Amino acid sequence: MMSIMKGRVLVVDDDTALAEMLGIVLRGEGFEPSFVADGDKALAAFRESKPDLVLLDLMLPGRDGIEVCRLIRAESGVPIVMLTAKSDTVDVVVGLESGADDYIVKPFKPKELVARIRARLRRSEEPAPEQLAIGDLVIDVAGHSVKRDGRSIALTPLEFDLLVALARKPWQVFTREVLLEQVWGYRHAADTRLVNVHVQRLRSKVEKDPERPEIVVTVRGVGYKAGPN
Amino acid sequence: MTAGSAAPKPGGPGVRTGRAAGQGHGSSRLGDLLPGGRLLPEGAPGGPVLRLVVRWTRRPLLPAVRLWRRNIQLRVVATTLLMSLGVVLLLGLVVIGQVRNGLLDAKEQAALSQAAGGFAAAQEKASGVSALDGQEGDATDGRPSRGSVNWRSELVKQLASGGQGAYHVVALSPDSDDAGMSRAPRASGDVDVTSVPQALRNAVAQGTGTFQTYVKIKYSVSKEPEAGLVVGKRLSDVAGYSYELYYFFPLTQEEESLSLVKGTLATAGLFVVVLLGAIAWLVVRQVVTPVRMAAGIAERLSAGRLQERMKVTGEDDIARLGEAFNKMAQNLQHKIQQLEELSRMQRRFVSDVSHELRTPLTTVRMAADLIHEARSDFDPATARSAELLADQLDRFESLLADLLEISRFDAGAAALEAEAIDLREVVHRVIGGAEPLAERKGSRIRVVGDEQPVVAEADARRIERVLRNLVVNAVEHGEGRDVVVRMASAGGAVAVAVRDYGVGLKPGEATRVFNRFWRADPARARTTGGTGLGLSIAVEDARLHGGWLQAWGEPGGGSQFRLTLPRTADEPLRGSPIPLEPEDSRRARECAAADEANDRALRLAAVPSQTGAQRPGLAIPARSAVPPHTAPSAAVDPAALPGSGARVVARPVPQRQGEGGAAESSVPGPVSRREDTSGGR
Numbered sequence: 001m002m003s004i005m006k007g008r009v010l011v012v013d014d015d016t017a018l019a020e021m022l023g024i025v026l027r028g029e030g031f032e033p034s035f036v037a038d039g040d041k042a043l044a045a046f047r048e049s050k051p052d053l054v055l056l057d058l059m060l061p062g063r064d065g066i067e068v069c070r071l072i073r074a075e076s077g078v079p080i081v082m083l084t085a086k087s088d089t090v091d092v093v094v095g096l097e098s099g100a101d102d103y104i105v106k107p108f109k110p111k112e113l114v115a116r117i118r119a120r121l122r123r124s125e126e127p128a129p130e131q132l133a134i135g136d137l138v139i140d141v142a143g144h145s146v147k148r149d150g151r152s153i154a155l156t157p158l159e160f161d162l163l164v165a166l167a168r169k170p171w172q173v174f175t176r177e178v179l180l181e182q183v184w185g186y187r188h189a190a191d192t193r194l195v196n197v198h199v200q201r202l203r204s205k206v207e208k209d210p211e212r213p214e215i216v217v218t219v220r221g222v223g224y225k226a227g228p229n
Numbered sequence: 230m231t232a233g234s235a236a237p238k239p240g241g242p243g244v245r246t247g248r249a250a251g252q253g254h255g256s257s258r259l260g261d262l263l264p265g266g267r268l269l270p271e272g273a274p275g276g277p278v279l280r281l282v283v284r285w286t287r288r289p290l291l292p293a294v295r296l297w298r299r300n301i302q303l304r305v306v307a308t309t310l311l312m313s314l315g316v317v318l319l320l321g322l323v324v325i326g327q328v329r330n331g332l333l334d335a336k337e338q339a340a341l342s343q344a345a346g347g348f349a350a351a352q353e354k355a356s357g358v359s360a361l362d363g364q365e366g367d368a369t370d371g372r373p374s375r376g377s378v379n380w381r382s383e384l385v386k387q388l389a390s391g392g393q394g395a396y397h398v399v400a401l402s403p404d405s406d407d408a409g410m411s412r413a414p415r416a417s418g419d420v421d422v423t424s425v426p427q428a429l430r431n432a433v434a435q436g437t438g439t440f441q442t443y444v445k446i447k448y449s450v451s452k453e454p455e456a457g458l459v460v461g462k463r464l465s466d467v468a469g470y471s472y473e474l475y476y477f478f479p480l481t482q483e484e485e486s487l488s489l490v491k492g493t494l495a496t497a498g499l500f501v502v503v504l505l506g507a508i509a510w511l512v513v514r515q516v517v518t519p520v521r522m523a524a525g526i527a528e529r530l531s532a533g534r535l536q537e538r539m540k541v542t543g544e545d546d547i548a549r550l551g552e553a554f555n556k557m558a559q560n561l562q563h564k565i566q567q568l569e570e571l572s573r574m575q576r577r578f579v580s581d582v583s584h585e586l587r588t589p590l591t592t593v594r595m596a597a598d599l600i601h602e603a604r605s606d607f608d609p610a611t612a613r614s615a616e617l618l619a620d621q622l623d624r625f626e627s628l629l630a631d632l633l634e635i636s637r638f639d640a641g642a643a644a645l646e647a648e649a650i651d652l653r654e655v656v657h658r659v660i661g662g663a664e665p666l667a668e669r670k671g672s673r674i675r676v677v678g679d680e681q682p683v684v685a686e687a688d689a690r691r692i693e694r695v696l697r698n699l700v701v702n703a704v705e706h707g708e709g710r711d712v713v714v715r716m717a718s719a720g721g722a723v724a725v726a727v728r729d730y731g732v733g734l735k736p737g738e739a740t741r742v743f744n745r746f747w748r749a750d751p752a753r754a755r756t757t758g759g760t761g762l763g764l765s766i767a768v769e770d771a772r773l774h775g776g777w778l779q780a781w782g783e784p785g786g787g788s789q790f791r792l793t794l795p796r797t798a799d800e801p802l803r804g805s806p807i808p809l810e811p812e813d814s815r816r817a818r819e820c821a822a823a824d825e826a827n828d829r830a831l832r833l834a835a836v837p838s839q840t841g842a843q844r845p846g847l848a849i850p851a852r853s854a855v856p857p858h859t860a861p862s863a864a865v866d867p868a869a870l871p872g873s874g875a876r877v878v879a880r881p882v883p884q885r886q887g888e889g890g891a892a893e894s895s896v897p898g899p900v901s902r903r904e905d906t907s908g909g910r
Contacts (some may be wrong), residue, residue, distance in 0.1 A: 015592070018589075018592045022595070166399045
């Protein structure tokens, strides 16, 4: 089911014991981990190992996790999962805003971690040929591209998933909880800030005027829906 | 001049008499001389009219009244103006009175001597002519002779000519009925003879002395009447007939002098008042300006701008105020900064501890899970150790999480992320999570009052944590009996009460359950690994919302925990839609057994704290409907009214006001034992 090609995980963490433990768990689940302990070397390691997913500790020597996240996001849409000890601080929001797709709070159980990683990697497993339209955007689901007037817009896989989820059912209003389940793969209620932050990031890319969104419309008190075609 | 000596000397008794006779005219005299003297109103208008006027004028005057209340400068200036106006008016009245009296006294002296001279001359003339007439024997028929007729006219003309307009002379006969040509009134200077007041005429007719009074001199020609002094005396004319001779002295000049004085005084007074007002304004400003500055700066200080200071110049009292103020602000700023620094350090420490502890814990956790997964390959002792390791790691994790949460509250770092949520959803989520535990314990969790939305502005994560804690506690201590979750919304509050029918709470425990790491009975075996911090955190969560978390319990009758939240954040709570003591408490059933009237009185006594609007939406069954199946063992303590299980505040919060009969912890309620009420989950 999971190809080896889809299993490369870069672990950016300065705690060697945790990194080693993460390696043991990831190998046990069939992933192929590589490690880097320093924020300054993270980007080089990322370019070198070309991972399918990055596990990123927010507190790092050298460049901190937020900065590393931003740098990686600048050149790749690869899924990034943050490891953080602080779930209720602004760090989480800042991390999400700087491009992380998801986060997991220490201490976590191995199963939890693996589930999060699988959820991020699962996405492009079965690309069915499908053409969707939302607003003035044309989405090619199989080709993984979004175009406005023939010009393609670069989205991260997560943002793409979010947009596709909304575009598939333009008549439906999605609550944040539903989006968390459909896009992030959370079974139970989780942090709705994930949705808020990523909707903002998505809007900044696809909306003509992010202040007055037309593609991803907020339904006050409920959630989000696709804008009218 | 022998006859002249008969005339009373000016200033003699006659004059005094005249004055006495003229007493009745005193007011008119004052009125004549002081037309502007009536400054004071005629007295206050009647009561109802006054009230009506006050009502009419009050509404538009309100802003002015507010300004008056708030502006000390305006008040001082207005008071100064009013008081100086009063002083100046009083002073003016006194001065004018003095000047007038002086002027009139002088005039009176002059007038009396002048009149006396005139009377003497007239008398002399009459005697002279009479002697001449007697010689001619021309007046035998009793009719006045032609000479007598002319005589009076000539006399008047002659006397008046001496005054050159300074006075006028009038001659009148006492009996105007048979007045012939000869005895018709004569007057000089066009004086209307009716100017002579009747009272004076009577006095003159009856007495022999000189009489005077102040009158309004009227003129027969078109000329304005003017104030004047009239002096009269009865004389005999050449024919022996008596007649009255009056001297009129117009007081025009004196009036002019007086009005000049008045004008001068008024001008000076006005200047004095205005200047005094200006001075008061300036002086008050000197004091008020620094005070206002201090007030403004104090306001800004209290708004959090701690670097604000007063400008201090000089060494006077104001400067001392400023210095003291600045010193106070300095100290305040210092203290606040110290506290902020402490709080920041605390938060920082918590955050660091959090990170430093969690990273190794994560490694341990993962390792333990790996070992736990593989325990089937181990020998039984090692396998059991792996299980214990995993279980206790769970407990350790939740303990760490709770400790960090508590320290966040202590550091004031907990932030409320409130939005409108329907508590029914939260309750159903919580119950869904607690079902497995309830099944193990053999309890059913029932929900009451979820027909209507129960919406409040709250932090769903925190409320869920609180309710999970309460429900799990209720199930754990419910001894397999049902747990009832009751929801209600009324007034500005919503409430969720979790009722169990387990061992209940001992007296005083209703407050202590919220203490950190509190255990009802340490000897009791702990079935589930609570951290002992659950209810402490729950209380803090409730407080963060501006809500209450309270407990009630009775021995063997179970307990009820009630969470009350304001419907909108920042709105103070005044009551709860659900009574703290449930309707099916033992005391309530005892009450039901008691006299109906008694019962009603007791209920009434219990109600007032929870106002009519805030009575629960849940209909309370009539007490009589509750079967009184328990024997009333304990007497009902009149002080312990229903709803008084306990008021719980884990930490002293001064602003929390107690509800009706709710007592802090020392309610002597009939409560027995509850072995383990540890708040863990």
